[in-house]
Amino acid sequence: MIKHYGNLPQVECYAGQLNQVFMNVLSNAIDALEESLADNQAQITTPTITIHTEQIDAHQVEIRIADNGLGIPESVRQRLFDPFFTTKPVGKGTGMGLSISYQIVTEKHGGSLSCTSETGEGAEFQIRIPVSQEVNKNVAVDV
Ligand SMILES: Nc1ncnc2c1ncn2[C@@H]1O[C@H](COP(=O)(O)OP(=O)(O)O)[C@@H](O)[C@H]1O
Numbered sequence: 074m075i076k077h078y079g080n081l082p083q084v085e086c087y088a089g090q091l092n093q094v095f096m097n098v099l100s101n102a103i104d105a106l107e108e109s110l111a112d113n114q115a116q117i118t119t120p121t122i123t124i125h126t127e128q129i130d131a132h133q134v135e136i137r138i139a140d141n142g143l144g145i146p147e148s149v150r151q152r153l154f155d156p157f158f159t160t161k162p163v164g165k166g167t168g169m170g171l172s173i174s175y176q177i178v179t180e181k182h183g184g185s186l187s188c189t190s191e192t193g194e195g196a197e198f199q200i201r202i203p204v205s206q207e208v209n210k211n212v213a214v215d216v
């Protein structure tokens with residue numbers, strides 16, 4: 074586990090829900106690393122999860138969580154955030170982790186959740202969260 078923690082400002086957020094997001098993304102990263110260890114074709118690398126945090130500008134912070142597992146093919150990447158989409162065996166995956174995480178980040182916080190990946194070279198998830206929920210609150214009131 075490699076941690077690059079930047080200086081973050083105080084962030085107004087639903088902390089319990091964001092923790093759930095981090096746990097979902099981290100547990101997927103661990104699953105991906107376990108899969109790559111079990112895959113005889115995969116290159117031998119040290120299973121690593123790298124976390125970056127940084128303040129992007131006055132208004133938002135970014136948390137990036139990367140693994141060096143097998144990566145995510147384009148066909149899977151298109152469906153990552155769909156409810157019940159899973160590539161894991163029955164009983165292991167529910168396919169709900171990223172779908173719930175996406176809702177928490179985008180709808181609850183007005184942030185963004187995205188993923189980049191090269192097949193065979195691992196995956197990285199980027200979570201952006203506004204520092205203040207003021208704008209988001211006003212939007213919610215208008216609706
Ligand atoms: N770090 C990752 N590396 C490779 N595939 C991933 C990663 N994170 C998510 N995925 C893919 O996205 C799918 C959906 O993830 P998720 O919504 O958490 O459901 P689940 O973990 O229950 O399958 C996973 O089944 C997997 O195929």
Ligand SMILES: [Mg+2]
Pocket residue numbers: 097100101170171
């Ligand atoms: Mg999951």
